[in-house]
Amino acid sequence: MNKKLLSRFLAIPAFAFLLVSCVAEKDFDNSAFETVPPENVSSAPAEAPVPAGDVYRAKFETSQGDFVIEVHPEWAPRGAAQFKKLIEEGVFDEARFFRVVPGFMVQFGIPGDPKVSAEWRNKTIPDDPVIESNTRGMVSFATSGPNSRTSQVFITYGNHGKQGAQLDSQGFSPFGKVIEGMDIVDSINSEYGETPDQGQIQQQGNAYLNENFPKLDYIKKATILPEEVETAESADSAAKTSE
Secondary structure (H helix, E strand, O other), rough: HHHHHHHHOOOOOOOOOOOOOOHHHHHOOOOOOOOOOOOOOOOOOOOOOOOOOOOOOEEEEOOOEEEEEOOOOOOOOHHHHHHHHHHOOOOOOOEEEEEEEOEEEEEOOOHHHHHHHHHHOOOOOOOOOOOOOOOOEEEEEEOOOOOEEOOOEEEOOOOOOHHHHHHHHHHOOOEEEEEOHHHHHHOOOOOOOOOOOOOHHHHHHHHHHHHHHHOOEEOOOOOOOOOOOOHHHHHHHHHHOOO
């Protein structure tokens, strides 16, 4: 793999993105990432720790079907709180899965409305320590360097191994995991790969994507599930535990 290609990373000035290369696990090299943080990013972590909240589940209705993410604030409290706020404010609704790298990850979180995108661009949060590994089905925020998480997240496709370990070492801290519908996540259209230009998405939103990448899958609506609602997978797991 060309190291020059790998050296491209998650950001262009004032934007936060995760750039990954479609490579086999044995060839994966995450050490060459370069970052340009948003203007208001501080290099110092927050002074006060954020207490972990309750575990919650979020349902994503997409053009391919539905999947459910279970969020664990004890893994990454700041990330979990930011993710919940993004869902409650409808930031993910109509957002496209604009970067899909088979065998590695799928990324989303740039709002379809450029005005909303501009509003969230610099709503950065401090880093969380990496507690869980970026293994298959785990959900983490994309970054453009230290303390730069905003609205973009990615779901990991890959299994255990070098990819997850290197993502961990780069500070990507998982805050949740897909617990239902991973087959839906696997089926998200990957034909455009990493081609969509993130700067254009930020500036033009879905107008740019619909014109140039009309077959991108997208999120119809994301919602926080009531506590009493159990997913099929969690209910089955509870039943097996009680046997």
